[in-house]
Amino acid sequence: MPRVSSKNRKIVLNATWYVVAVVLTAAILFPAYWMILTSFKTTPEILVIQPVWIPKNPTLDNYVYIFSTARWPTYAVNSVIIASSVTLLSIAVSALAAYGMSRFDFPGKNTYSVWILVVYMMPASFLAFPLYVIFSWIGLTDTYLAVILAEMSSILPFIMFILRGYFDSIPKDLDEAGMIDGCNRVSALFRVVFPVALPGIAAAAAFAFIASWQEYLYVLIMISADLKRTLPLGAAIFLGGKFVEWGQMMAYSTLTALPALVVFAFLQKFLVRGLTQGAVKG
């Protein structure tokens, strides 16, 4: 005979779950919390031995600084331009290729598939260093184009991999249905398959955008002009001098992290679905 009713047992188990979940969340998110907190502190409250949990003199000075002197807006614009271009290009090129590889059989298909995977595994140094040299010989360094092309060397294969798996999971009957209604192969692609594939394509686009937003090494290699820097590259300045301005650094970090966080928050469901669709198949 159970002494505790199953309903009460459930309540206790649930409560325990919540407690554990909150503790875990606190542990996991503590660094992020500290980052935001520090961004509102003045220097005297940062360079202390006893950690200041609630700033007595909260300030917006750090944010003012990064918006004016530290050029955050300029870097942000650069990041947006580059990330958007990379996303558009990658999605356009990959969607066509992924559809072609998913629906057709042709000589060289397997080789190409394997090659995409092989390319993805290569470190940035392998592909980006020579790209830098080639670009410097034709005067393309310090341009958006150089960064976009360099980033695509690692982002494009990844997107192709995801989209190929995703298209594979869309039943071919759909294409057939479109073709019965009078489309040829290509218009079947655009009118029938694409609308259905939109969530996966959106997920892939989000991936591409965030990957480009976070890119550091490729930008580091290609760009030396301060005005053309992207956010990650601009951030690294903070650790250049002898003395580190943590308040400003944290304000910069908080603002830079926000867009990626927002995108991730909104598209989380799609992101996971997009990833696992590709993964479970391949």
Place this chain on the structure above:
Amino acid sequence: MRLENLRKHKVAYGLILPSLIVIIGITIVPMLFTIVSSFTKFNLAERGSFVFGGIDNYKTLAGDEDFFVSLLNTCILTVVTVPASFIIGLSLALFLNQNIKGRGVFRSLWFLPYAMTPVITALLWNQLLDGSYGVFNAILHDLGLIKNNIQFLANPHLTLWSIMIVIMWMFTPFFTITLLAGLQAIPPTLYEAARMDGANTFHVFRWVTLPGLRGIAVTVLIVQTIWRFNHFDVVWVLTKGGPGFASQLINTYSYLEAFVYYKMAYGVTISLVSTAIMFVLTAVYIKKVI
């Protein structure tokens, strides 16, 4: 016969053509360049240094202690953080897989470390781990656990391990979220059938959960291993591979040689050899798993 093939599959080839152009342009061409450069004396600071240099670079590499240290560090980083993140991620995923209201909120929150850009994460942990004013030292002090500050990054014995903590903080959510998706894809009927056959929790885990996760687990492990082997951002921003070579990875080392010391030919040689090593290891690993 080739031309016939082309005509027969013209739609397919047409579809992959844009991607082919880009891929050839940004992979084949640079690759060939890398291979050729490794046999030259190319130095970014010296004009006319793109001349044949034989296998000098390779000879230097074979005797380069720094290279082997970098390789070792990279392997340690990969071999420790990937399985550790996998186990922690799986545990968290199992925890999140309970049918309790509000778990979606926690799932979103726990994703945050992965959503923050690596460079920003590095800056953040630079503060947390700082030897003089870092909050971790302050907390440990407060708890009475230490008397003198711990030099998480400046102490060469601790540098790599501190970096591993940062990397695990960043990447474990990736495991958690994807494994959770994998768990949710396992049909509940399998669990019911197992229970009806008298399986206890451990049996269910071993014979239903783990096999069900196999596909996604293998993919995630391979992807993360590759990412770890090729890692650059966090290490470069936090320590630039230092102090000395305590946290040098192969990617940071090749960058150091190519762009800081301008020895481009040597830098690409490092990259070439380490990529080859990685491919061999991956091939062996895949053969064992599949």
